[in-house]
Amino acid sequence: MLKTNFENFTSDLNEVLNEFISINCDIQVNGKIVGETFYAEVIIDDKTYNYDYSYTATFPIEKKRLQKRFLKLSLYKALSNFTGVSLPWGALTGIRPTKLAYQQGDNFENFFLNTMLVSQSKTDLIAKILQTQQGIYRKKSGDGDLFVSVPFCPTRCAYCSFISNEISKEKLINGYIDGLLREIEASKKLIKNLRSVYIGGGTPVALSDELFYKLMQGVGKMNVEYTVEAGRPDAITEEKLKIMKEFGVTRVCVNPQTFKDETLLLIGRRHTAKDIMDKFALVRSYGFDVNMDLIAGLPDESLNDFKNSLNVALSLNPENITVHTLCLKSGSKLKESISKLSEGEVSKMVEYSHQRLQDEGFLPYYLYRQKYMAGNLENTGYSKPDKVCVYNVDIMEETADIVANGANAVSKRVTDTGKITRLGAPKDTATYISKVDKLIEEKISLFSE
Numbered sequence: 001m002l003k004t005n006f007e008n009f010t011s012d013l014n015e016v017l018n019e020f021i022s023i024n025c026d027i028q029v030n031g032k033i034v035g036e037t038f039y040a041e042v043i044i045d046d047k048t049y050n051y052d053y054s055y056t057a058t059f060p061i062e063k064k065r066l067q068k069r070f071l072k073l074s075l076y077k078a079l080s081n082f083t084g085v086s087l088p089w090g091a092l093t094g095i096r097p098t099k100l101a102y103q104q105g106d107n108f109e110n111f112f113l114n115t116m117l118v119s120q121s122k123t124d125l126i127a128k129i130l131q132t133q134q135g136i137y138r139k140k141s142g143d144g145d146l147f148v149s150v151p152f153c154p155t156r157c158a159y160c161s162f163i164s165n166e167i168s169k170e171k172l173i174n175g176y177i178d179g180l181l182r183e184i185e186a187s188k189k190l191i192k193n194l195r196s197v198y199i200g201g202g203t204p205v206a207l208s209d210e211l212f213y214k215l216m217q218g219v220g221k222m223n224v225e226y227t228v229e230a231g232r233p234d235a236i237t238e239e240k241l242k243i244m245k246e247f248g249v250t251r252v253c254v255n256p257q258t259f260k261d262e263t264l265l266l267i268g269r270r271h272t273a274k275d276i277m278d279k280f281a282l283v284r285s286y287g288f289d290v291n292m293d294l295i296a297g298l299p300d301e302s303l304n305d306f307k308n309s310l311n312v313a314l315s316l317n318p319e320n321i322t323v324h325t326l327c328l329k330s331g332s333k334l335k336e337s338i339s340k341l342s343e344g345e346v347s348k349m350v351e352y353s354h355q356r357l358q359d360e361g362f363l364p365y366y367l368y369r370q371k372y373m374a375g376n377l378e379n380t381g382y383s384k385p386d387k388v389c390v391y392n393v394d395i396m397e398e399t400a401d402i403v404a405n406g407a408n409a410v411s412k413r414v415t416d417t418g419k420i421t422r423l424g425a426p427k428d429t430a431t432y433i434s435k436v437d438k439l440i441e442e443k444i445s446l447f448s449e
């Protein structure tokens with residue numbers, strides 16, 4: 001239980017505390033300002049830690065930001081001292097470390113290393129990502145990406161915490177696609193400079209051929225980066241690939257997560273590693289670029305299992321490989337069945353992938369962190385040179401409008417000053433269908449401001 005005299009920051013401080021999963025005792029975090037110094041005191045069990053920071057801030061918002069930072073830092077330092085553990089991301093808890101690095105400018109490495117106590121290897125990783133993003137990252141008024149959500153899948157993966165429904169049990173698909181097409185039609189008019197199109201969810205290719213064609217026709221032919229999630233090989237068919245080709249899709253996601261058959265069974269996939277390889281070859285025969293996802297830290301997987309999966313993925317030679325760290329949120333079936341993953345082992349998997357992928361000529365190009373991640377690590381996307389997925393950069397760096405369509409999709413309006421306004425759609429399909437026309441009006445108003 002954590003208590004603080006800065007109650008507004010209780011949840012921020014709990015984020016730091018939650019990174020130290022072994023801690024289970026009462027903690028008090030107090031701060032006070034005297035002149036131009038901020039004094040912090042952290043009491044853990046019978047130990048007291050004191051820190052002070054010199055402090056000047058002109059505006060109240062800046063003052064608040066610094067106070068929060070000092071308290072988080074103090075808690076991190078005290079916990080690190082108490083447990084003897086230093087975390088790779090130090091006192092940083094945010095989802096987007098790259099965005100913070102851009103905000104800090106040329107001085108970001110010093111800020112990461114010496115202020116936020118981020119490790120040298122994670123700071124170097126961020127520096128490499130910023131380098132890879134050169135030429136792709138940009139802030140230009142009117143830039144936007146079109147996202148379409150199809151929240152249906154062949155079966156539900158055991159680690160899934162999305163809203164995706166098993167397609168055979170979904171009764172409202174036709175109504176959903178009709179509403180979605182109306183929303184897409186309105187959305188297309190709201191983007192001045194279209195940067196990319198991404199149809200995800202879900203597994204859009206789990207739709208029938210007829211509905212999939214109708215959806216692609218609604219989106220229309222595009223001449224920008226155009227990605228379709230075909231994550232599950234059990235839903236990839238030749239007919240779907242032909243339709244994608246007809247409408248100008250450039251990139252297809254084929255997501256193995258692992259190439260170990262026993263794990264695929266355990267996580268609720270009804271296909272084998274061989275099925276993935278066969279479908280990969282089929283996708284390639286149509287000339288699409290391929291994005292692949294792997295997960296480090298899947299249940300019962302050793303470092304060698306992960307190495308093997310990465311090696312198989314590399315032998316297939318996709319353009320992008322994203323290495324996720326298993327993230328178990330409430331809502332996932334696996335949450336209850338796994339006691340505790342070996343953090344050291346997951347960390348070795350992530351380190352191995354980082355080295356191996358770069359040795360093979362892949363460049364890290366986007367990164368994000370989530371709560372509940374194994375080992376407090378991160379998800380990192382790697383790309384072959386000149387094959388960066390623009391959509392992934394835009395969604396992570398929040399530099400362009402995201403005009404999102406479908407249930408649970410969140411649109412983001414990004415102003416020239418960087419202010420972000422979000423508009424979320426209802427999560428379940430029935431509510432989405434009943435509210436889509438109102439949602440379209442709200443969206444037109446948001447993006448016309």
Ligand code: SF4
Pocket residue numbers: 152153155156157159160161162164201202203231232
């Ligand atoms: S494919 Fe993705 S969205 Fe679908 S059930 Fe699996 S994890 Fe969830």
